Amino acid sequence: MSTVSPTERRLETNLSDDELLRLHRLMLLIRRFEERAEEQYTRDRIGGYLHLNIGEEATVVGTSTAIQPDDYVFCSYRDHGVALAMGASTQQVMAELFGKETGVAHGRGGSMHLLDVKRHFLGGWGIVGGQIPIAVGAALALDNLEKPGAVLCLFGDGAVATGAFHEALNLAGLWHLPCVFVITNNGYGMGTSVERSSAEPELYKRAAAYKMPGERVDGQDVLAVREATQRLLRLARDERQPSVLECLTYRYRGHSPIDPGKGYRTPEEIEEWRGRDPITLFAQRLQERGVLPDNGGQGIVEEVDREVQEAIDFALQSPDPDPSALYHHIYGEAAVEQFARMAPGAPFGERSISPGVVTQDTAAPDTPDEATLN
């Protein structure tokens, strides 16, 4: 992990107190949401994978809140924070983690496939680097349709080694598409450090290969991240110049709940980063400026706690998707007629042994070996 620049910026910003508090509150919300999600996971209310943003809040909030209403955002499977920062309903995001019909993807996607189309958050993608060409496609659509927005595409340091990253950035550079590529560099792709995965560990330098500006920013500094993202989005929108922004940050947790996050990094390293906790840093700056209300903003903490608790309650009370809806959202409406001659009476050509009966697996759940659940 490259060391973070020790330079601490003073709180120089044109943002109003309300706006500063909004950023602070969003980071707190993400932190609390993730802590509670982790706890719900251990209670077996959330299944599958769970990738937490804890430690990365400044990068998540700084990038996601930098957009204009016409812009679009894509990110990786570590997507809870982006969804919340983009304004998706905390309740519906938690419900998705719980696999409920009321979730943002109606229980079809889970933790990795959050989205909020209305707010232009187009997912939550599960294959490392896979969303990068798709984001470039969204930028191409904006260009073809002569729409004013730009696309913000977030991915981790691990994605930089994929072919999809290279191909996508080459196309964006070649075609002058309005896209900002944000590398959330938390130092590790699963358990492999950047130094062990990239010949050039200063990842932003790769931008040069695609004739783009590349910048590195302190990912623990929400205002620095936000300022850089806003500036690069303007460049994309106004001058059709795509760019790369590398945010240096850290995840306190492992890659997912099964990874304790310790085998490949030292306790000292984790402690060092915790000493630069993005929420603590920002709270201190707000305190100095006198923005934080009563008692260091304890009221906000309590408000956020309540919001997350309400989300958990909402998720718990929400209905599971009805098994009879198994075949919903597979194809568009035309498919019903198109598949009708394949296996009459059964969906999508499937041979139905008991027509109209949707079976459930009644065997004891086969839990995969924990080590495989990364």
Added chain:
Amino acid sequence: MAQITYRQALQQALREEMTRDARVFLMGEEIGEVTLTPSKVTEGLFQQFGPKRVRDTPISEEGFIGVGVGAATLGLRPVIEIMTINFILVAMDQVINHAAKIRCMFGGELSVPMVIRLPVAQGSQLTAQHSQSFEGWFANTPGLKVLAPTTPHDAKGLLKSAIRDDDPVIFLEGLQSYSERGEVPETDFTVPIGLAAVPREGSDLTIVAHGFAVRRALRVAERLEGEGISAEVVDLRSLRPLDMETVATSVRKTHRALCVEQGWPTYGVTAELASRIQRACFTDLDAPVERCGGAEVPMPYARTLESAALANDDKIYRAARQVLTESGMLGRGVGRDGGAPSGNGVVRSGTPARAVAG
């Protein structure tokens, strides 16, 4: 009705749909400013519609298929041409893991109205990496639709249906078919997805095929007719969805089924067909369902070897005789005399390689 080529039919479909709907755009390698694709289907469209509607790409299939997926999620209707089917392998993650999954994993909030055109060819000494037919891989995947037109008429009508469809469509074109002529209405027409055709009616045997194999099946049916055997040919046109109704209706009439594909039969399209036919027509069958496809080897270069590896006319003919023999319609031994595999397992084909290449 005009007689035009398969290539012209596809081009008409593209031109008409691009004129009809400003959201339709083309993307691929050398489809625009220069048209060096084997298909040459897009010739002239760049000049008519400009660089944003006909977008030339670098050799970057994973990149630009992903770009197509993204553009489709925002409402455009990309029609992507991959130079030949073989090159889509480097982009399979975007096709299988992304395009096919998006509608479901985002709970119906996003969709991918995209067409990927894939020319398929075998039999021109193109060798192992350029002679493949793995349409079964796509047809195996929920979320995708897979079409394979054989005639100019169906090429135009199905491509228009594919472009208007709201789901990702894999569109297989016969590289050996581009110069084939056929009658195509000049009116705006579509061929529905999921409906097979019966280009030749018969009463003794059903030969089910798709793509270029249909043309072979029709030639074999002609040959069989000379021997007093009436073979019906079903052209699937659509692999997913599959029109089992037409297939089963035919087999119930003929009581015999031979399924043919260009690709490897093991775990292939004909495996799917055989399974469904035995289930749908079990009591109607006078013989086990037979399958015929390419030899289970990577395609070799030498003409003698390639010719032997293809699902060539002779191989199909012998498979047809085999079904008829097993059903008791022909005397025992006729089929075998007609040519079983030789001792070393290599089929000695009588079909010259160049004839196969078409």
